[in-house]
Amino acid sequence: MISPNTIQQILSRIDIIDVVGNFVKLKRRGSNYLGNCPFHHEKTPSFTVSPSKEIFKCFGCGKSGNTISFIMEHEKLSYVEALKWLANRYNVEVEETETSPEKKLAQQTSESLFIINQFAQQFYSHQLFETDEGRNIGLEYLKERGFNEDTIRKFGIGYAPEKRDVFVKEALHQQYNPELLQKAGLAVERQGQLVDNYRDRIVFPIHNNSGKVIGFGARLIKNNEKAPKYINTPENELYVKSKILYGTYFARHAIDKADECLLVEGYTDVTSLHQAGIENVVASGGTSLTQDQLRLIKKYTRNLTIIYDGDAAGVKAAMRGLDMALEESLNVKLVLIPDKEDPDSYVKKVGATAFRNFILHNKKDFILFQIEVSLKDAGTDANKKAAVVNQIAETLSKIDKTEDFTRQQDYIRQSSELLHVDETGFTNLVNKFIRNRISITENKIPFDEARSIEENARQAAENNYSDQTFNLLFKDDLQEREIARILLEHGYKKWDDSQLIAQHVLTEIPEEDLIDNEVIVKFIHTYKDVLADQIKPDKNYFLYHPDPVISTLAVSLAYFPYEESPHWKRELSQSTGYQKSLFEQDYKDFINSLRPENEEDLMSFLNMQKDTTNEEVESAINYLKLRKVKRLLLENQQDLEKASSGEQQTLFLTHVHLKQMEIELSRKLGSVVIK
Incomplete structure (x- = not known):
């Protein structure tokens, strides 16, 4: 784990405009950027x-968050990976909390392998472009295959010389560890001597999601039946083939932009399509698809189009991994390249536009294609x-998630027609396979628990605690949400000489009695822990909290919608000294000119006129208490209607007491209560 001290250093140096501006062209609008x-x-x-709030918000799609969540979403990184990305950007040395000697050694090995791989990539690239052998053999070969220098440099492609120890000599001269050179697959021992692999x-360098080189695939140039066409990096701390897509x-x-991933087999297929401007493409490296690879695709899109050679081997390769793709709820299509071509040769033959059109008009549903081939x-x-x-x-039994029910039924209908079997009987057969799998699962995890785990995982993956999720969570809990907003915005301010606003609020509102929403309860418990640890409960602590529930709630609260208030109009009129007619016109023009990006300007202007924080806090507390009293009154009324004569007296006294509380709270709030 990254140490709290490192996290604090990262947070203190973060500039959200600097980070987001790396990926989005921003223009200043008032105090914010658009x-x-x-x-x-x-x-x-x-x-x-918003640079002052250190958050972003899209009023089109609803995405919102802080600098860390932006990097997590945009770069598809985990929380820890995003922190390391920011640490690297701001030159913060990452300290890890105490780990076992074995884990520490593994981390050191991984870091060393990254350094060695980077050196090797630069070495091979230099050999390709800067040596006679590289230019005459390697570069000439690539150009004959139709690759231009921009594409070669983009992917970091290089050339390994024919001589047996050119790389090893340079690596040892640079004092790289011989054991790690072998671990990285760059060197091998032959007759007691280290030589180039x-x-x-x-x-071809193979990069991880952050752009670091984790391994290599090396293609033979000359025909040699004794040597393998490709040599890949052996599996190590960085390179795990089943988790990588080239x-x-x-x-x-x-x-992400196209909402579709094109999957091909080879490195040259990827580079050729990129060169043609078709960039939403990755390669499996000719191996069977794994669940980890499919989940990697799912991070970016649910639409997978597999493009393989049209021969028997290509069809067989395309079929592998289908069931796992369905289990991951991916929508899988298949395109087979005709005329004994592969994607690399075909795009060069017909051009980018014709290739795109071919893919668009020749996509086949994967399951229906499987039926067609199998029946043949x-x-x-x-x-x-x-x-x-x-x-x-x-296969169809694997489509068993609730949201995929309609899709499964469509497949059952179409499949029964193609197979010429009774639809009802075929449905029963699919259900039989589902029951068999559930039975196996029950031996490992109780059925209800398994379903709960699956549903929770599905909702977390789909919603990622988005604004839409929070809107649903809070649609009936506006008063509770307002309490959370006050704690976030004003909790660390003084209520009086003896306590903070947060301490006053938490004393007045025991969450077990007045708060129903579990997210707000979690937030309040976290807030109490912060106070107990004597940490200043400022907004950034919650905006950058590692728990996505807490941080996303904090971001959503920071964009509290402010509206024009007649009270503020009167206050502003008295404090500014405008004549009434002039003020109303100016104020109207000011309000009409407001946009989401300068809400903060309005609030700053209003707050300069009068500090009403304590009144705001009291109002929020009283509204929440009033809601609770009204609920208790309703429940008491229902009990009165069902009560026996012996119970009615007690319930009537309770009603009177609750009604008095309601009147008192309403008086404080300026509301009217009908007795």
Whole structure:
């Protein structure tokens, strides 16, 4: 874990305009900044960044958050990864809390491998562009394949010389550890001597999501039946093949924007398509798709289009991983390249526009394509056809999430027609496979718990505690939300000489009695912990809280909607000395000119006139108490209607007491209560 001291250093140096401005073109509007939202397509800017509040908000799609959550969302990083990204940007040395010697050694090894890989990438790139051998052999080969220098440099492609120890000699001269060179797959031991692992090959660096080199794929240039066509980095602390898709770092924003990921097999397929301007593409490296790879795709989009060669091997490769893709709720389409071509050669043959059109008009639904191919293989053999029916039913049973029910039913209808089987019977077969899987699951986790875990995970992944989620959570809890906002905005201010506003509020409002919403209860418990630890409960502590529930609530509270108030109009009129008619016209013009980006200007102006924080706090407390009293009155009334004669006297006295409380609270708030 990153130490609290490091986190504090990062937070103290963060400049949200500097960070967001790296990805969004921002223009100043009043005290805030405005730009086109990076999370959805828009022509009219609605993405607002507040430097004073250190938060962003898109009034188009509803996305909001702080600097860390922006990096997490935009770069698809975890909380810890986002902190490290910011630490690197602001030159903050990351300290980790005490870890085991084994974990510390693994971290040191990972850091060393990153450094070695970076050195190796620069070495191979230098060999390609700056040496006679590299230019005459490696660069000439790449240009013959149709790659231009911009594409080669973009992907960091290099050349490994034919001589057996060119790289090793340079690496040892630079004092790199021989054991780590072997661990990174860059060197091997032959007859007691360390030699280069990659020789006479084009070297493709493989990057992680942050753009760091974690491994290499080296392609043989000359025909050699004894040598493998590709050599890949062996698995180590950085390179785990089942979790990697080639080109993700370069494709992530294009995938997000297009809401579709194109999946191909090879490195050259990716680079050729990028060169043609088709950038939402990654490669599996010719291996079977894994669940980790599918989840990596799902971080950016739910729409996956697999583009493979049209031969039998390509079809077989495309079929692998289908069930896992369905379990991840991905919408999978398939495109097979014709005429014994691959994506690399085909895009060069027909051009980018024709390639895009071909993909658009030749997408096949993955499951329906599987039926088509399987039935063709089965022919007239009844047993083989029965096996196909069972196989498709088992595949469809994997589509079992609640939100995918309609999709599953559509597949059952279409599949039963193509298979020429009764739809009801086919539905029963699909349900049988579902029951069998649930039965297996029950042996591991109780059924209700398993369903709960799945539903919680699904909601967390889909909503990521978005504004929409909070709007649903709080639609009936405005008074509770107002209490949370007051704690966030004013909690650390003084209520009087003896206590803070937060201490006064928390004394007046025991959350177990007055607060129902579990998110607000969690927020208040966190606030109490902060006070108990004698930490200043300022806004940033909650805006940058590692718990996404707390931080997202804090961000949503920071954008509290302010409205024109007749009371403030009177206050402003008296304090500024305007003549009534002149003031009303000026004030009207001022209000009409307001936009979301300068709400803060209005509040600053209003707050200069009169500090009413304590009155605001008391009002919020009393409104919450009044809501509770009204609820108790209603419940007491319902009990009175059902009570026996012996119970009615006690309930009537309770009613009188609650009514007196309601009248007193309403008097304080200026409300009218009908007796």
